[in-house]
Amino acid sequence: MDKGNTICFQTTSEISNALDKIAGDEKVSVSELVNIIIYRHLKGDKEYQEFKQNRRRFERKKVHLPAYVGDTRWQRTDFEAITIMDISIGGIRFTVPKGSKLEIQNADDSGTEKLTIIFRLPNYHWPIHVRIDPQHVYKSAKDVQIGATLVNPDFHAYSALQNYIN
Numbered sequence: 001m002d003k004g005n006t007i008c009f010q011t012t013s014e015i016s017n018a019l020d021k022i023a024g025d026e027k028v029s030v031s032e033l034v035n036i037i038i039y040r041h042l043k044g045d046k047e048y049q050e051f052k053q054n055r056r057r058f059e060r061k062k063v064h065l066p067a068y069v070g071d072t073r074w075q076r077t078d079f080e081a082i083t084i085m086d087i088s089i090g091g092i093r094f095t096v097p098k099g100s101k102l103e104i105q106n107a108d109d110s111g112t113e114k115l116t117i118i119f120r121l122p123n124y125h126w127p128i129h130v131r132i133d134p135q136h137v138y139k140s141a142k143d144v145q146i147g148a149t150l151v152n153p154d155f156h157a158y159s160a161l162q163n164y165i166n
Contacts, residue, residue, distance in 0.1 A: 058088040061165050067094065067119035069102065072131065076118075084119060089161050090150055092117065092132060095143040114151055121164045128157045 011019075023033040063084055070079035080102055084094045094117070096102055102115075114131050121128060132148035139145075153161065 058090045059165075060086040060088040060091065060093070062086045065119050065121070067117050069094065069096070069115050069117045069132075071102075072114060072116050079116075079118065082117075084117075085145070087161065088165060089158065091135075091148060092130075092150065093145060093147045095145050097143050098141075100144070115148075121160055124160050124164065126156070126160075128160055130157050 019030050019033060023030045026033065028036070063086060065084040065087075067082050067084050068076075068079035069082050070076075080096060080100050082094045082096050084092060086093045114133050116129060116131055118127055118129050120126075130153045131151040133151050134146050134148045136147040137144060138147075
């Protein structure tokens with residue numbers, strides 16, 4: 001590693017003393033310690049960026065659509081009102097108000113059944129019914145966000161989604 005560059009910076013005596021102590025404990029110079037800290041940060045940031053990249057097969061489109069979700073065994077009148085936040089050919093993300101009777105858990109937790117979502121797309125005359133398999137659940141103070149995969153959408157739902165997204 002080329003160490004021909006000199007960098008000077010000001011810091012507090014507290015940081016300077018901490019660097020001296022850590023460098024002494026690790027048996028390296030303060031300069032080498034700063035190099036290690038920056039190298040670890042850059043390496044960690046690169047790993048984070050690779051992790052953060054979109055792993056979905058299909059891009060999602062941000063929307064704000066009213067919909068209904070419920071267990072496939074329920075009557076339609078028992079379905080819960082939700083808001084779809086984004087949608088793709090392969091998945092959907094929606095919010096359920098806190099206090100809902102739905103018991104949705106992460107995919108790795110047992111107990112969540114496949115659900116049905118009913119919604120309308122703009123400029124499409126018929127309601128769309130799709131079965132979903134919840135994958136991720138994020139709880140906040142006022143609602144619960146669920147990310148789910150679509151389970152074998154029929155031809156009409158698939159073509160309507162494809163036309164809407166593209």
